[in-house]
Amino acid sequence: MSQWVIRGLRTGVKSTRYPRVEETAAGTSPGLPVSTALSSDLAQSLVAHCPVDALHPSITGVDVSLRQCIHCFRCVRATNNPMDWKGGYEWATAASDRNEKGTRFGPAFSRSVHILVVDAGDCGACLNEVKQLNNPYYNMHRLGFFLTPTPRHADVLLVVGALTDHMRLPLRKAYDAMPTPKRVVAAGACALSGGIFGQSFMCAGGVGEFLPVDVEVPGNPPPPLAILHGLLVAVGRKPTAGSHHGPGGPAENGSG
Amino acid sequence: MPAELRELVQEAQARWTSRVGLSLDGADGTACQMECEPSELPEICNWLFSDRHYSFGGLVVEQRTRWELRYAFYGSEASWVHVVTYLSDAGDRFPSISGLVHAADWHEREAEDLFGLVFEGHPRLGDFVLHNDVWQDGVTPMRKTFDGRKPVTHRAPDLNWKPRRIVEETGAFAMPVGPVHSTATAPVYFQLETVGEDVIRAQPRLFYAYRGLEKIAEGRRADDVLLIAERISGTSAFAHSLALCQGVERLCHVEVPQRAASLRVFLAELERLRHHVAAIAGVCESTGLAVAAAHAAILEEDLLRISGSLTGHRYLFGLNAFGGLSTDFDDAACGRGAAAVAQVAEKLTVLQGMLSASSSFLDRLEEVGIVSFANARDFGLVGPIARASGLSRDLRKAQPYCGYDAIKFEVPQESEGDGYARLRLLFREAEQSARIVSAITRDLPAGRFRIPETDLRQGAALGWVEAPGGAALHWIRLGEEGRVERYRIITPSFANWHGFRLAAESFAFQDFPIILATFALSVHENDR
Numbered sequence: 157m158s159q160w161v162i163r164g165l166r167t168g169v170k171s172t173r174y175p176r177v178e179e180t181a182a183g184t185s186p187g188l189p190v191s192t193a194l195s196s197d198l199a200q201s202l203v204a205h206c207p208v209d210a211l212h213p214s215i216t217g218v219d220v221s222l223r224q225c226i227h228c229f230r231c232v233r234a235t236n237n238p239m240d241w242k243g244g245y246e247w248a249t250a251a252s253d254r255n256e257k258g259t260r261f262g263p264a265f266s267r268s269v270h271i272l273v274v275d276a277g278d279c280g281a282c283l284n285e286v287k288q289l290n291n292p293y294y295n296m297h298r299l300g301f302f303l304t305p306t307p308r309h310a311d312v313l314l315v316v317g318a319l320t321d322h323m324r325l326p327l328r329k330a331y332d333a334m335p336t337p338k339r340v341v342a343a344g345a346c347a348l349s350g351g352i353f354g355q356s357f358m359c360a361g362g363v364g365e366f367l368p369v370d371v372e373v374p375g376n377p378p379p380p381l382a383i384l385h386g387l388l389v390a391v392g393r394k395p396t397a398g399s400h401h402g403p404g405g406p407a408e409n410g411s412g
Numbered sequence: 413m414p415a416e417l418r419e420l421v422q423e424a425q426a427r428w429t430s431r432v433g434l435s436l437d438g439a440d441g442t443a444c445q446m447e448c449e450p451s452e453l454p455e456i457c458n459w460l461f462s463d464r465h466y467s468f469g470g471l472v473v474e475q476r477t478r479w480e481l482r483y484a485f486y487g488s489e490a491s492w493v494h495v496v497t498y499l500s501d502a503g504d505r506f507p508s509i510s511g512l513v514h515a516a517d518w519h520e521r522e523a524e525d526l527f528g529l530v531f532e533g534h535p536r537l538g539d540f541v542l543h544n545d546v547w548q549d550g551v552t553p554m555r556k557t558f559d560g561r562k563p564v565t566h567r568a569p570d571l572n573w574k575p576r577r578i579v580e581e582t583g584a585f586a587m588p589v590g591p592v593h594s595t596a597t598a599p600v601y602f603q604l605e606t607v608g609e610d611v612i613r614a615q616p617r618l619f620y621a622y623r624g625l626e627k628i629a630e631g632r633r634a635d636d637v638l639l640i641a642e643r644i645s646g647t648s649a650f651a652h653s654l655a656l657c658q659g660v661e662r663l664c665h666v667e668v669p670q671r672a673a674s675l676r677v678f679l680a681e682l683e684r685l686r687h688h689v690a691a692i693a694g695v696c697e698s699t700g701l702a703v704a705a706a707h708a709a710i711l712e713e714d715l716l717r718i719s720g721s722l723t724g725h726r727y728l729f730g731l732n733a734f735g736g737l738s739t740d741f742d743d744a745a746c747g748r749g750a751a752a753v754a755q756v757a758e759k760l761t762v763l764q765g766m767l768s769a770s771s772s773f774l775d776r777l778e779e780v781g782i783v784s785f786a787n788a789r790d791f792g793l794v795g796p797i798a799r800a801s802g803l804s805r806d807l808r809k810a811q812p813y814c815g816y817d818a819i820k821f822e823v824p825q826e827s828e829g830d831g832y833a834r835l836r837l838l839f840r841e842a843e844q845s846a847r848i849v850s851a852i853t854r855d856l857p858a859g860r861f862r863i864p865e866t867d868l869r870q871g872a873a874l875g876w877v878e879a880p881g882g883a884a885l886h887w888i889r890l891g892e893e894g895r896v897e898r899y900r901i902i903t904p905s906f907a908n909w910h911g912f913r914l915a916a917e918s919f920a921f922q923d924f925p926i927i928l929a930t931f932a933l934s935v936h937e938n939d940r
């Protein structure tokens with residue numbers, strides 16, 4: 157057994173220092189398109205590139221609705237007048253009017269927090285990014301976040317996926333079984349708007365109609381740091397993206 | 413024409429003369445189509461599967477002016493055989509072939525559920541893709557008359573619904589697990605029926621993540637369907653988008669530039685490596701070996717970051733495009749990526765060495781969850797799972813694409829078919845992938861990364877890849893204006909979930925999570 161101890165010690169500390177210090181390692185986030193200034197002709201043709209109606213002409217150019225964006229890169233690669241693209245990962249916004257100011261949610265969540273993850277029908281990428289939160293790089297235990305398999309112990313419900321008809325009942329049962337107060341974090345374009353799956357005979361087009369979502373994390377999939385930011389927002393330990401007037405501010409809540 | 417196929421055609425001509433319409437399709441003579449009456453299906457398919465040892469790829473059902481059923485088989489050399497049968501739109505009864513070709517079992521169940529076809533003689537149709545506690549009877553979403561864009565009225569939820577129990581024995585106990593279970597797992601339900609410690613039946617109930625992808629693809633533009641292909645299984649996104657691209661490119665007679673083909677191999681192997689490393693992490697975790705699991709998880713994240721910094725996306729979304737790739741990469745950047753991959757591979761070798769010296773770990777894997785060669789063949793298992801049981805078919809060798817025939821690599825094989833054989837196989841395949849990555853980046857061909865415009869033609873074609881989990885087949889039919897008429901997605905997880913219970917049954921209850929981890933199955937890839 158000692159070989160494992162030695163190996164473990166030799167590996168050293170891998171964990172990110174986020175949220176105390178910004179994480180800048182390459183490949184931790186795909187970034188996202190941001191509002192871009194363009195002439196109205198160019199804006200029109202750019203909008204047509206988006207397969208999920210995430211782009212909208214604005215007075216100054218093109219706006220992007222991050223709830224829809226599926227990271228297809230068409231608006232940057234398939235055109236000569238691409239959208240501006242920005243790195244970072246603090247994308248989470250508070251979706252419900254209960255917390256529009258991005259202020260603290262209250263003292264109930266100030267200590268360790270148990271999180272129930274429900275995959276309501278995604279492609280597996282969001283779920284895999286959630287799993288990464290437990291790897292040594294992100295090591296969310298250090299922040300007092302723990303995944304729990306049982307709704308009875310859960311403070312936060314973290315939902316990924318477009319909500320298939322088959323997952324409605326299990327999701328409802330999980331939510332109802334959680335004690336109050338509780339928070340719902342929806343992560344990924346599919347959970348927010350249905351993503352590429354949209355609304356169909358099998359998909360509800362997101363979980364918002366079905367559950368009171370408190371925090372929305374855009375991305376397809378959102379990288380682990382974005383999900384971590386969403387969790388920190390949900391427990392009042394980080395302000396929302398909107399409060400910096402960064403991408404995905406409250407201005408676009410409710411669009412789409 | 414490959415010798416294997418020539419021989420097969422001769423025998424088929426002699427044997428079936430007037431009963432089968434034989435035609436050689438495909439410019440390179442690599443596909444043979446055998447048209448027959450529905451009543452001849454079982455005999456012909458059985459001949460291919462049992463006598464000629466062709467692998468059963470899958471069943472494609474199409475509702476055109478009449479029903480068209482296509483059973484795709486492939487041999488060990490570059491040869492596909494499609495057995496095709498027709499029936500007027502008014503009928504809906506076909507003979508089941510799964511009594512003889514057991515690999516077709518779930519394909520028939522799926523077609524029964526989604527198209528409302530009847531497979532006479534199939535022993536176990538019923539609750540499958542469309543859950544019986546949710547859907548009203550008689551809904552057949554894959555029929556052309558069904559509008560897939562509208563929501564459907566379901567049954568009122570029945571909180572007491574349970575799947576049928578099979579084991580009747582004193583002391584028998586049914587343990588329900590799922591669909592929300594453990595921490596951060598995909599939705600699947602198991603009814604584990606035990607007597608004492610042993611699991612007697614372990615039938616999974618899947619399709620909680622059924623997103624109806626084949627249906628919602630219909631009527632959409634082909635390049636939008638490419639986005640759906642990427643999201644069949646996010647952890648095998650590149651493989652599936654490649655399969656679709658190759659189908660469309662075959663249909664439209666597009667020759668992909670050499671640089672694009674090489675970059676595709678590079679990315680596909682990077683994805684395979686990451687997939688296998690994640691699977692290894694899962695196995696370590698299932699046995700409670702926390703330090704090893706953490707090490708493997710570090711390597712998985714390393715690979716995600718390598719993918720992310722090279723391509724912009726950690727899961728390689730948005731890269732495949734008809735005619736090549738959506739963007740080019742700098743040769744030097746690819747070289748740096750390959751060097752980083754080589755470091756990961758080195759650490760993986762160290763991890764393997766340490767694991768193989770941990771006897772308490774090996775005790776949990778050796779002679780646990782055994783799948784025999786015969787079972788693997790009968791159930792049509794694919795990929796690493798099949799190869800760990802001695803069934804070595806790999807589409808990169810059997811049906812080469814992207815220039816894999818010019819690349820030197822091994823297809824590892826093990827024979828025990830137990831958990832440890834599957835784990836060793838993952839390590840060995842990961843090593844091969846890392847080698848391909850470094851070899852291919854050493855001399856990337858110069859030139860274009862994409863054919864600028866692909867003229868979409870009407871018609872249908874099959875695209876295939878060896879995805880990380882095994883053989884993936886995509887049948888694509890395009891209609892007017894490049895709109896998709898039919899998109900059939902056959903995935904390795906669908907084949908392997910079918911055989912999973914073989915490994916789990918008759919082993920102890922506490923081995924179940926470990927056996928599950930050694931299969932490294934994707935629920936999303938299965939459910940679609």
Ligand code: SF4
Nearest residue numbers: 206225226228229231
């Ligand atoms: S990256 Fe997002 S905004 Fe841009 S085209 Fe794709 S989905 Fe639309």
